[in-house]
Amino acid sequence: MAARITERIEQMQYVPGERLPGVRKLSRQFGVSVGTVIQAQHLLEDQGRIEARPRAGYFVRARAPLPAAPEPSRPSTRPTLVSGQAMALRLVQATHQPGVVSFGAAVPAEGFLPVQAERAALRRVVSRYAERATAYAFPPGVMELRVQIARRMADAGCTVDPDEVIITSGCQEALTLALRAVAVPGDVIAIESPTFYGLLQVIESLGLKALEIPTHPDHGISLEALQVVLERWPVKACVLVPNYSNPLGYCMPLARKHALLALLAGHDVPLIEDDIWGDLGFGHERPPAVLAGDRDGRVLYCSSFSKTLSPGLRVGWIVPGRYREPVSYYKYVSNLATATLPQWVVAELLAQGGYDRHLRRVRGEYAAHVARLSDAVAESFPPGTRLTRPQGGCVLWVELPQAVDSLVLYERAQARQISIAPGPMFSATGKYRPFIRLNAALPWGRPVEQAVVVLGDLAHQLAEGD
Numbered sequence: 001m002a003a004r005i006t007e008r009i010e011q012m013q014y015v016p017g018e019r020l021p022g023v024r025k026l027s028r029q030f031g032v033s034v035g036t037v038i039q040a041q042h043l044l045e046d047q048g049r050i051e052a053r054p055r056a057g058y059f060v061r062a063r064a065p066l067p068a069a070p071e072p073s074r075p076s077t078r079p080t081l082v083s084g085q086a087m088a089l090r091l092v093q094a095t096h097q098p099g100v101v102s103f104g105a106a107v108p109a110e111g112f113l114p115v116q117a118e119r120a121a122l123r124r125v126v127s128r129y130a131e132r133a134t135a136y137a138f139p140p141g142v143m144e145l146r147v148q149i150a151r152r153m154a155d156a157g158c159t160v161d162p163d164e165v166i167i168t169s170g171c172q173e174a175l176t177l178a179l180r181a182v183a184v185p186g187d188v189i190a191i192e193s194p195t196f197y198g199l200l201q202v203i204e205s206l207g208l209k210a211l212e213i214p215t216h217p218d219h220g221i222s223l224e225a226l227q228v229v230l231e232r233w234p235v236k237a238c239v240l241v242p243n244y245s246n247p248l249g250y251c252m253p254l255a256r257k258h259a260l261l262a263l264l265a266g267h268d269v270p271l272i273e274d275d276i277w278g279d280l281g282f283g284h285e286r287p288p289a290v291l292a293g294d295r296d297g298r299v300l301y302c303s304s305f306s307k308t309l310s311p312g313l314r315v316g317w318i319v320p321g322r323y324r325e326p327v328s329y330y331k332y333v334s335n336l337a338t339a340t341l342p343q344w345v346v347a348e349l350l351a352q353g354g355y356d357r358h359l360r361r362v363r364g365e366y367a368a369h370v371a372r373l374s375d376a377v378a379e380s381f382p383p384g385t386r387l388t389r390p391q392g393g394c395v396l397w398v399e400l401p402q403a404v405d406s407l408v409l410y411e412r413a414q415a416r417q418i419s420i421a422p423g424p425m426f427s428a429t430g431k432y433r434p435f436i437r438l439n440a441a442l443p444w445g446r447p448v449e450q451a452v453v454v455l456g457d458l459a460h461q462l463a464e465g466d
């Protein structure tokens with residue numbers, strides 16, 4: 001309910017300063033109980049989206065206009081070996097250091113995860129299935145989990161048989177297996193730019209070459225540029241995050257998803273689709289996966305529960321289309337199997353219900369946290385800063401004035417106990433020096449607010465040449 005009101009505010013159906021309809025009217029309009037409306041109002045008030053005025057009701061809070069979004073990226077479209085990803089490990093290690101405000105890694109704080117339900121599921125699994133949970137779950141993995149995953153994939157428009165699902169240790173392993181199945185060292189892989197650095201690490205570790213495609217912050221890669229690239233280079237696969245990409249947060253419109261598939265089919269190139277953020281959009285419709293339109297097994301679909309349940313469970317999956325055999329084989333030879341116990345925990349959690357309710361709650365919270373962080377950045381950062389308008393997920397991609405070197409900002413912020421992800425990590429060629437990515441899925445409060453102000457001050461100093 002809070003997410004739906006937030007959506008209306010974002011779309012200016014309720015404008016700043018306007019009074020929200022009364023509780024009864026909202027309850028009728030949205031078809032929910034009065035209690036739900038009241039809860040949603042409290043949540044929105046906590047999130048700073050609306051404010052109560054005595055005896056007058058709730059009003060949409062006025063906010064300063066946000067700075068413009070970054071321009072579409074223009075990377076050089078030549079294949080290149082990836083280097084310089086070693087700092088990623090330092091970045092993720094900072095996530096768990098006490099006292100550090102962790103804007104760096106895109107890891108949701110505990111409050112965004114259903115930890116109580118997970119603990120309860122863990123206890124039940126240990127008491128009921130202890131024996132089964134101690135055996136290997138060789139590929140494709142625990143059947144009960146694959147059944148639940150296949151069911152859930154219907155929400156993304158995909159008709160999938162449980163036998164088509166292979167369980168992996170997170171989405172990162174799914175991406176690795178997919179790339180191993182379609183390419184050998186030296187092959188060229190087309191990717192969006194900027195892209196999730198974990199993908200660059202996989203490309204680097206497999207000795208592949210990345211070819212960065214210009215990408216629009218609102219709707220994703222340029223299909224025109226992809227076409228030119230496909231005609232010019234022997235591209236072996238294209239890897240994209242079409243639903244709420246990391247770091248741009250765009251959702252590729254359906255027509256472009258269809259056009260992408262047609263283009264790839266024309267050149268007989270597989271698509272590795274990373275849909276890890278697909279359930280975390282700010283609207284109330286779950287966008288379809290590109291896989292939903294695939295009729296010839298061209299898409300290798302990868303995802304995980306790291307952003308919705310817990311990253312530490314390390315449960316992900318791949319639906320590899322026509323590459324099932326090599327993917328199962330590489331899964332087996334890499335590590336025999338994904339740990340059995342977490343697979344049962346996730347199967348149990350999904351079977352018991354409540355997961356959709358959890359998703360509805362966190363979607364609203366992610367939207368509100370991204371909005372708050374955007375406002376705070378807009379207030380504290382130097383003139384000339386630009387910000388994305390994510391349509392889902394929990395990260396913000398921030399372009400700073402050209403004089404700001406994000407690697408220096410990273411060091412200075414680190415010294416002040418603040419972790420950020422510097423732009424060059426998101427490029428195979430070290431681009432995006434004046435950019436940073438910020439994680440909004442942190443408990444909002446004084447330390448986070450102050451950290452944004454400190455970051456703003458540091459960025460001001462660098463922008464002025466200090």
Ligand SMILES: Cc1ncc(COP(=O)(O)O)c(C=O)c1O
Nearest residue numbers: 106170171172196246276304306
């Ligand atoms: C787009 C994308 N893919 C994959 C991953 C890695 O997922 P996992 O932790 O399930 O391996 C992440 C994590 O941030 C991500 O943002």
